[in-house]
Amino acid sequence: MTSSNVVIDARDVHVRLGSSHVLRGVDLRVERGEVVALLGANGSGKSTLVRTLVGALPAASGSIQVPPPARMGYVPQRVSAAGGIPSTAQEVVASGLLRPGRLRLPRGWRDQVHDALGLVGLADRCHDATNHLSGGQQQRVLIARALVREPEVLVLDEPVAGVDHPSQEQFAATMTRLVAQGLTVLVVLHELGELAPLVTRAVVLRHGRVVHDGAPPSARNGHAAADHEHVHPHAATTTPEHGDESGFAGFEDSTAALTDHPEA
Ligand SMILES: Nc1ncnc2c1ncn2[C@@H]1O[C@H](COP(=O)(O)OP(=O)(O)OP(=O)(O)O)[C@@H](O)[C@H]1O
Ligand SMILES: [Mg+2]
Numbered sequence: 001m002t003s004s005n006v007v008i009d010a011r012d013v014h015v016r017l018g019s020s021h022v023l024r025g026v027d028l029r030v031e032r033g034e035v036v037a038l039l040g041a042n043g044s045g046k047s048t049l050v051r052t053l054v055g056a057l058p059a060a061s062g063s064i065q066v067p068p069p070a071r072m073g074y075v076p077q078r079v080s081a082a083g084g085i086p087s088t089a090q091e092v093v094a095s096g097l098l099r100p101g102r103l104r105l106p107r108g109w110r111d112q113v114h115d116a117l118g119l120v121g122l123a124d125r126c127h128d129a130t131n132h133l134s135g136g137q138q139q140r141v142l143i144a145r146a147l148v149r150e151p152e153v154l155v156l157d158e159p160v161a162g163v164d165h166p167s168q169e170q171f172a173a174t175m176t177r178l179v180a181q182g183l184t185v186l187v188v189l190h191e192l193g194e195l196a197p198l199v200t201r202a203v204v205l206r207h208g209r210v211v212h213d214g215a216p217p218s219a220r221n222g223h224a225a226a227d228h229e230h231v232h233p234h235a236a237t238t239t240p241e242h243g244d245e246s247g248f249a250g251f252e253d254s255t256a257a258l259t260d261h262p263e264a
Helices: 046-053 089-097 109-119 135-147 165-180 217-221 233-238 249-258
Strands: 006-017 020-031 035-040 061-065 072-075 153-157 184-188 201-206 209-214
Touching: 006 046, 006 184, 020 046, 020 184, 020 209, 035 046, 046 153, 046 184, 072 135, 089 109, 089 135, 109 135, 135 153, 135 165, 165 184
Parallel strands: 035 184, 035 201, 072 153, 153 184
Antiparallel strands: 006 020, 006 061, 201 209
C-alpha cells in the first residue's frame, strides 16, 4: 500500500465527552476511492468518530490526518437545514462554498449551487425556504451543501435516515457517479440499503472500539466482495485462511454490535 493513497489516517484515537470515554483507541485508514460504511449500535461512537475526523470535536489523544477542510464535505446526522432563520435551499447550499477569510461567494456560484441541488433532485426547489421542505428534503439540501464544494472526501452521518425509497435510490445513483469520478466516501449507516453495491469495506464500532474492519455484511453470501473492483486490501485480512467459504468469522462476532445492548 502506498501511503499517498491514504486520505484518512486516524490512529489510536481517544475521545472523551463529559465523563464518558467515548472512543477508545480507534484506528481508521481510508484510501482514495474507497466507500467505507461505518456501522454499529446506537451510542457505539460513530457520530463521535466522524465529528472528530472533520474537526468538529477534539481528540484527547491519537493522531488524525485528513484532507484540508476545503477538500472535505460533511453531512451531519439529523439536523435541520435551516435553524430558526428562514433561508432558501439555494442559500443553504451556497454556504457550502464559503471559506474562512473569504467574504464573497466564488464567481459562478449560482450554477454550482443549481448543479448540486440537481444531484439530489431538488433543482426546482432552489428558491424555496428550507423550513417549507420536508425533513427528507432538508437532508438532501445538506447533502447538496456538502457536494457543492466538489470534495475529495465525503463524510456522511446517516444521510438517508428519513429519506424515502426513491430518493435513496437517487442518492445511491449520485454516489455511484461521484465514486466513479474518484470520490472517497465514509458513510455512517444502520443498513447498507441502496448503497450496498457501492460499499467496499465496513468498519464496525462497538463501545468506542473497532470490532470489525473488512468486507461489508452484504458480501456475506460471497458475491459482493468478489464482484467488486475496489475491494480493500484489508478486506482480505478477515478472510480465514482455512477454507471457510463464508469468510466472515470476524464479522459474525461483530454483528452483535449492530444491536443495542449494555456492556457486559
Ligand atoms: N456531549 C456529550 N457528552 C457526553 N457523552 C456524550 C456526548 N455526546 C455523545 N455522548 C455519548 O457518546 C456515545 C457515542 O455517541 P455517538 O453519538 O457517537 O453514537 P452513535 O454511534 O453515532 O449513535 P447513533 O446510532 O444513535 O447515532 C454515547 O454513549 C453518547 O451518550
Ligand atoms: Mg450517530
